[in-house]
Amino acid sequence: MDLTYIFQQVLNALSLGSMLALLAVGYTMIYGVLGLINFAHGEVFMIGAFTAMYAITGLGFPLPIALILAIIASVLAGVLLERFCYRPVQGSGDITLFITSLAASIGIRSLFVMLFGSRSMQFPMPKYLQGIRFWGDILITDLNLIIFVFTVIITLILSFFIKNTKLGIAMRGVSYNKQTAEAMGINSTSIIVATFVIGSALAAVAGVAWGLQYGNVRPAMGYHPGISGFIAAVLGGIGNISGAAISGFLLGVGQVLFVAFLPSVYSGFRPLFVWIVLFIILFYKPTGLFRSNIKWE
Amino acid sequence: MSEEILKLVKLTKKFGGLTAVKDFSMTLNKGELLGLIGPNGAGKTTTFNLISGNLAVSSGNIIYQNNDITDLRPDQVADIGIARTFQNIRLMSGMTVLENMQLAFHIWNDYNILDTIFRTKKFKIKEKKYLEEINETLKHFNILDYKNDKVDDLPPGIQRKADITRAILLKPDLILLDEPTAGMNPSETDELVEIIKWINKDLKISTILVEHDMRVIMNICSRIIVMENGDIIAEGSPENVQADKKVIEAYLGKSYQV
Numbered sequence: 133m134d135l136t137y138i139f140q141q142v143l144n145a146l147s148l149g150s151m152l153a154l155l156a157v158g159y160t161m162i163y164g165v166l167g168l169i170n171f172a173h174g175e176v177f178m179i180g181a182f183t184a185m186y187a188i189t190g191l192g193f194p195l196p197i198a199l200i201l202a203i204i205a206s207v208l209a210g211v212l213l214e215r216f217c218y219r220p221v222q223g224s225g226d227i228t229l230f231i232t233s234l235a236a237s238i239g240i241r242s243l244f245v246m247l248f249g250s251r252s253m254q255f256p257m258p259k260y261l262q263g264i265r266f267w268g269d270i271l272i273t274d275l276n277l278i279i280f281v282f283t284v285i286i287t288l289i290l291s292f293f294i295k296n297t298k299l300g301i302a303m304r305g306v307s308y309n310k311q312t313a314e315a316m317g318i319n320s321t322s323i324i325v326a327t328f329v330i331g332s333a334l335a336a337v338a339g340v341a342w343g344l345q346y347g348n349v350r351p352a353m354g355y356h357p358g359i360s361g362f363i364a365a366v367l368g369g370i371g372n373i374s375g376a377a378i379s380g381f382l383l384g385v386g387q388v389l390f391v392a393f394l395p396s397v398y399s400g401f402r403p404l405f406v407w408i409v410l411f412i413i414l415f416y417k418p419t420g421l422f423r424s425n426i427k428w429e
Numbered sequence: 430m431s432e433e434i435l436k437l438v439k440l441t442k443k444f445g446g447l448t449a450v451k452d453f454s455m456t457l458n459k460g461e462l463l464g465l466i467g468p469n470g471a472g473k474t475t476t477f478n479l480i481s482g483n484l485a486v487s488s489g490n491i492i493y494q495n496n497d498i499t500d501l502r503p504d505q506v507a508d509i510g511i512a513r514t515f516q517n518i519r520l521m522s523g524m525t526v527l528e529n530m531q532l533a534f535h536i537w538n539d540y541n542i543l544d545t546i547f548r549t550k551k552f553k554i555k556e557k558k559y560l561e562e563i564n565e566t567l568k569h570f571n572i573l574d575y576k577n578d579k580v581d582d583l584p585p586g587i588q589r590k591a592d593i594t595r596a597i598l599l600k601p602d603l604i605l606l607d608e609p610t611a612g613m614n615p616s617e618t619d620e621l622v623e624i625i626k627w628i629n630k631d632l633k634i635s636t637i638l639v640e641h642d643m644r645v646i647m648n649i650c651s652r653i654i655v656m657e658n659g660d661i662i663a664e665g666s667p668e669n670v671q672a673d674k675k676v677i678e679a680y681l682g683k684s685y686q687v
Binding site: 298301302304305308309311312313314315316317318319320 | 481482483502503504505507508512513515519520521522523524528531532533535595596599
């Protein structure tokens, strides 16, 4: 077990880390403005992946257009969720919100099983993404690299946006205190919708990346990444966007390294890692690794 | 005859069986500094919440500058020029003082996302103007030195002033101050009295002040409305109100009556 091996594993984990980072940012933003852990976020991610898959295999669109369609579908799903699931129960307590989002998650997943069956469907990968390159003994796929770079760019843009734009400042305001933000003339409802739009778009990107990386999509595909993304959001200090992104990467790399050091029969135990991490955080540092932007009340 | 800025017409708010505000009617003239007092539970804060749109009105109307604003959302109320503060200090605790102040400019800045990204000339000029205005106002409140501090780290007196500064930066025509001197020490209270006078006289912002400190109310308000059980029991100049039997009864109980 030499350094090259570890480094190779870390590189392999970059794409997984990227997807978790994108999901975690969505979780953390939506939690920020709504105080809601949107368990249906994994399904929004799945809808993005399915749309892209169908756009490519069913309609014959090239990948970039499929990605745009995936983003549109996921954003639509996110906005509908907000409008018809979360807005009606707003203000009726954490438990109600929690159960609503869990129900939405199971409902959407079941609907897709009814429509498409529960089996995996192939997600085609275009030729130009299939390249690999060697750095000495280390191998890296183009796809891995592209997903990683794409994620870093998106996260940086988003951080800039949240810090500097009018909408971003309004979002932060709503996440700190909705009522006060409203007293400052900020329409909290439209801010919440905007947050769902951004979070869902990121989930769609992650979904397409997932399809490309693993070559298939299925209705239950959102479950594990969804949970991991949520845990990354907790790890990053919920409400903290860059914290969530960094934690997403840490968690992705951690998952891969966790099984890399175990005998290969245990490779199915990868999800166990995130649960151990969640357990440890909730036990020792429930506010997360990074300073949270949300005041816990 | 002075012009009316705010008019409440038979305003009523019911919470289930409890009527918090009952057929409450009043007017506020432009530039006036009105004190709203009454024992706990009289409906003062509820009235503020009704005006600011934080609570839905059960019946009655709120007229602001000849427009019916009864059904507006809180952000729309802020947008048309009514600012408010809350009983407890409502600064955004993770943000610095400056960032809190920038929130107030949300409704004023009209540059779009492209201006922000490309740092256009328009953006830079506006941004500079806003920052100057923020600095000036903070300076007037004597809290400019705390501009880059996270608000959680500041003492309550400074926080309270920052809270009011932020409301002022909305450039309202009417401000609703909910117990600004609660929890302040005497010197902080004196300073706040000066600030409230400045807001009303120099900035010409019509003011309604809910306050428990009678010294403050009697000192700066030109007119006082006394509420009890959701309705007016007395109205008039500080001297008249102080001498009113019903007011003494409401505050001190019947046994204190001479």
